[in-house]
Amino acid sequence: MKQFSLLTLFLLLITISTSEKSSAQTGQLLGGNVLNGALTGTALGAATMGLQNSSDFAPLRIGLGAGILAGAGVAVYDIVTLPQGQEFFISGMFNDGNNSSVIVLLDTFYGAAGGAILGSAVMLISNSPIVDGLQYGSGVGAWVGFGVGLFDSFIYAERNSDFVSSNLMNRDSLIEYNSDQISVGLIAPDIIAQKSLSTQELRYELTPALKMVSFKAQF
Incomplete structure (x- = not known):
């Protein structure tokens, strides 16, 4: 209380x-x-x-x-x-x-x-x-x-x-927290790239995605 x-x-x-x-x-x-x-x-x-x-x-x-x-x-x-x-x-x-x-x-x-x-x-x-x-x-x-x-x-x-x-526009994430050693981001656009190779063709696919949480730390 x-x-x-x-x-x-x-x-x-x-x-x-x-x-x-x-x-x-x-x-x-x-x-x-x-x-x-x-x-x-x-x-x-x-x-x-x-x-x-x-x-x-x-x-x-x-x-x-x-x-x-x-x-x-x-x-x-x-x-x-x-x-x-x-x-x-x-x-x-x-x-x-x-x-x-x-x-x-x-x-x-x-x-x-x-x-x-x-x-x-x-x-x-x-x-x-x-x-x-x-x-x-x-x-x-x-x-x-x-x-x-x-x-x-x-x-x-x-x-x-x-x-x-x-x-x-210059941010990697919509919400960011940055310090000297820690970087945390919430809600960031991303693209997932997939490559597939067969005997007849080479396929490269791009899929839009949404990264919810990102965390970086330096020690």
Whole structure:
């Protein structure tokens, strides 16, 4: 009875720890995505003001509000697609991050910086004011970078589910335990090869099979 009580207490502590970790991960994803969305929306609002050559702050206000809403939506997407019990991780073309919106944010800023450089170069060649090149180049670059960021984050990038699938495909068994000396596998596909030779023909047969348990030990 005492052993049963200790086991129950141990399982309860594991459940509480897992729940706390899951809640913390959800909070991180929500806060990070909302913040990144707000920054991205603000950057796009400023880019729109630059392209319109206007001092009206309406694009900035709309961009901030839309970015917060979009960040919350992306947070829900990340939480739903995250495999249970894992830390969120995403690897894009240029950056890695712990939420999807950070890839979009960084690509937007990269686009703005690249656009500013190219715009300044064009202005130098045409002997025009560099300020105009910075203004319009960064505005166009920010929107181009934002588009690239959306493609990068939601289509191109690898995230937890991709890594999990890759690990499953590279396994010899569906369930594996490996240490320095012992390797145990459960449920693994196999092929049984049978050869038969007669005076008239050589027959080679392949039969699919399922290996339930495999055990390897090194001493």
